[in-house]
Amino acid sequence: xxxxxxxxxxxxxxxxxxxxxxxxxxxxxxxxxxxxxxxxxxxxxxxxxxxxxxxxxxxxxxxxxxxxxxxxxxxxxxxxxxxxxxxxxxxxxxxxxxxxxxxxxxxxxxxxxxxxxxxxxxxxxxxxxxxxxxxxxxxxxxxxxxxxxxxxxxxxxxxxxxxxxxxxxxxxxxxxxxxxxxxxxxxxxxxxxxxxxxxxxxxxxxxxxxxxxxxxxxxxxxxxxxxxxxxxxxxxxxxxxxxxxxxxxxxxxxxxxxxxxxxxxxxxxxxxxxxxxxxxxxxxxxxxxxxxxxxxxxxxxxxxxxxxxxxx
Amino acid sequence: xxxxxxxxxxxxxxxxxxxxxxxxxxxxxxxxxxxxxxxxxxxxxxxxxxxxxxxxxxxxxxxxxxxxxxxxxxxxxxxxxxxxxxxxxxxxxxxxxxxxxxxxxxxxxxxxxxxxxxxxxxxxxxxxxxxxxxxxxxxxxxxxxxxxxxxxxxxxxxxxxxxxxxxxxxxxxxxxxxxxxxxxxxxxxxxxxxxxxxxxxxxxxxxxxxxxxxxxxxxxxxxxxxxxxxxxxxxxxxxxxxxxxxxxxxxxxxxxxxxxxxxxxxxxxxxxxxxxxxxxxxxxxxxxxxxxxxxxxxxxxxxxxxxxxxxx
Numbered sequence: 001x002x003x004x005x006x007x008x009x010x011x012x013x014x015x016x017x018x019x020x021x022x023x024x025x026x027x028x029x030x031x032x033x034x035x036x037x038x039x040x041x042x043x044x045x046x047x048x049x050x051x052x053x054x055x056x057x058x059x060x061x062x063x064x065x066x067x068x069x070x071x072x073x074x075x076x077x078x079x080x081x082x083x084x085x086x087x088x089x090x091x092x093x094x095x096x097x098x099x100x101x102x103x104x105x106x107x108x109x110x111x112x113x114x115x116x117x118x119x120x121x122x123x124x125x126x127x128x129x130x131x132x133x134x135x136x137x138x139x140x141x142x143x144x145x146x147x148x149x150x151x152x153x154x155x156x157x158x159x160x161x162x163x164x165x166x167x168x169x170x171x172x173x174x175x176x177x178x179x180x181x182x183x184x185x186x187x188x189x190x191x192x193x194x195x196x197x198x199x200x201x202x203x204x205x206x207x208x209x210x211x212x213x214x215x216x217x218x219x220x221x222x223x224x225x226x227x228x229x230x231x232x233x234x235x236x237x238x239x240x241x242x243x244x245x246x247x248x249x250x251x252x253x254x255x256x257x258x259x260x261x262x263x264x265x266x267x268x269x270x271x272x273x274x275x276x277x278x279x280x281x282x283x284x285x286x287x288x289x290x291x292x293x294x295x296x297x298x299x300x301x302x303x304x305x306x307x308x309x310x311x312x
Numbered sequence: 313x314x315x316x317x318x319x320x321x322x323x324x325x326x327x328x329x330x331x332x333x334x335x336x337x338x339x340x341x342x343x344x345x346x347x348x349x350x351x352x353x354x355x356x357x358x359x360x361x362x363x364x365x366x367x368x369x370x371x372x373x374x375x376x377x378x379x380x381x382x383x384x385x386x387x388x389x390x391x392x393x394x395x396x397x398x399x400x401x402x403x404x405x406x407x408x409x410x411x412x413x414x415x416x417x418x419x420x421x422x423x424x425x426x427x428x429x430x431x432x433x434x435x436x437x438x439x440x441x442x443x444x445x446x447x448x449x450x451x452x453x454x455x456x457x458x459x460x461x462x463x464x465x466x467x468x469x470x471x472x473x474x475x476x477x478x479x480x481x482x483x484x485x486x487x488x489x490x491x492x493x494x495x496x497x498x499x500x501x502x503x504x505x506x507x508x509x510x511x512x513x514x515x516x517x518x519x520x521x522x523x524x525x526x527x528x529x530x531x532x533x534x535x536x537x538x539x540x541x542x543x544x545x546x547x548x549x550x551x552x553x554x555x556x557x558x559x560x561x562x563x564x565x566x567x568x569x570x571x572x573x574x575x576x577x578x579x580x581x582x583x584x585x586x587x588x589x590x591x592x593x594x595x596x597x598x599x600x601x602x603x604x605x606x607x608x609x610x611x612x613x614x615x616x617x618x619x620x621x622x623x624x
Binding site for chain 1: 410412413441443458459460461462488489490497498500513514515516517518520521522533534537538539540541592595598599600601602604606607608610611
């Protein structure tokens with residue numbers, strides 16, 4: 001039975017199928033499966049490797065942060081950030097801002113000083129905003145059944161959290177924890193990817209459709225989220241020595257295979273993912289006494305694992 | 313006009329009243345007020361001082377973290393945590409756990425070792441759970457109009473974020489950023505306040521009604537949220553030297569006035585707070601191009617400021 005055959009089944013039916021092999025003597029029949037059990041029972045086809053051409057390595061002294069880019073939602077920004085990366089724009093720049101329960105942001109500390117600012121060679125400094133895009137029948141969409149405070153529909157597309165408005169025919173990436181966007185000034189088209197931010201707190205969904213999201217952190221998030229907060233306005237660091245230097249940012253495809261971090265992402269268009277969502281709506285762990293029976297988009301984990309079998 | 317007179321007015325009417333004095337030449341008439349403008353126009357009666365008898369100072373080497381307790385929702389846990397604090401239970405213990413996008417937790421590293429564990433003198437080790445309480449007509453409730461994924465009604469009570477279910481007649485504190493709860497083992501009644509946690513990521517609302525919340529951090533949150541994440545399971549630190557020591561935890565009432573941090577909280581049962589909520593549903597800052605027109609409970613700021621006039 002192929003994974004796609006599961007798609008029209010109810011969650012309950014999927015659980016019956018998936019849990020079959022897991023129901024040992026220790027598991028009472030009425031108990032929902034846990035996420036760990038569901039992932040353990042997943043099939044290799046439930047996972048997809050990261051595309052090296054759409055993966056960035058942000059290397060800090062403390063280690064690597066890995067960002068998956070979302071060309072389906074921000075094609076121009078993704079192309080421009082890759083162009084910036086490939087001309088070495090970010091190398092030696094720094095994390096400039098860490099605002100509690102909000103964002104960590106990196107870029108050029110001298111951006112406002114024409115003499116000292118990092119030069120851009122072939123990439124663009126600013127681009128037209130890509131706040132949303134048209135819903136396309138070929139665009140995958142796995143809908144979350146529990147609704148959302150901010151948007152008519154939410155779910156996942158290409159394994160990114162998204163919202164949709166069927167009336168306007170638009171869809172957009174949403175500001176969940178770990179999502180990466182292109183900072184901008186007041187004009188909508190003043191961003192371009194030279195200054196990037198990542199969400200480190202409760203999903204600031206009021207930013208949706210106000211700024212171009214272009215990817216998400218899939219590994220190393222804790223290296224950004226645990227940085228000391230800046231004491232200046234909006235969490236900017238007040239002294240240069242408080243900033244965290246960026247060693248390099250590279251497109252994974254440009255990195256020798258021996259230095260790559262091979263990861264794979266759980267596909268959100270699979271029965272395994274639907275079972276995972278259900279396992280978070282109703283928790284099977286003994287600790288839980290009350291089942292929410294619902295879940296909010298930003299609380300659904302998007303599992304990542306080392307590519308299997310490991311290639312080195 | 314007393315603050316309470318505003319209560320039945322619509323948001324729009326409140327804004328017209330509050331914005332009157334703020335509408336200078338720089339502000340186009342159609343522009344919603346910003347939070348900064350609303351706070352600047354607030355009245356002294358919109359604020360209440362923290363009650364020193366229900367305020368904890370968690371002092372770290374890096375500085376002070378201030379927690380407001382919620383006796384209306386967890387009376388036994390609040391009383392027990394204060395009893396623990398007053399017998400010096402937490403002094404010299406440590407932060408044991410920092411799990412990314414989830415919680416930071418502190419308590420006794422030797423809790424599982426009867427020989428070495430910190431002794432409890434008069435306080436209790438465990439208590440009956442206080443996961444929710446009955447709705448009481450005298451309990452204040454300011455309702456958020458925008459709904460919620462997890463609960464039939466959400467809003468604020470005594471300036472804490474809460475949910476309510478009129479059908480069951482129950483209300484409970486919710487797991488927003490900065491909320492503080494009493495860790496427990498699998499049995500519901502196995503907590504008591506000897507091990508406390510604070511939410512440092514996206515509101516894990518599936519914990520609501522599963523664990524006793526008893527307060528919230530009102531200042532110094534960044535000292536906890538930016539701690540390095542633990543590399544062990546569930547973010548526990550693997551080596552003792554990775555833990556952050558706790559100097560002391562004290563009830564503010566027991567601290568000499570000269571060493572107190574005098575803060576006040578914006579009352580959520582005021583017209584000023586309702587205007588603030590509206591200012592976050594529809595943002596007046598020039599940067600915003602798209603108005604959400606809605607807001608989620610955990611995205612509404614609960615303003616805190618130094619007590620005015622300062623008493624030292």
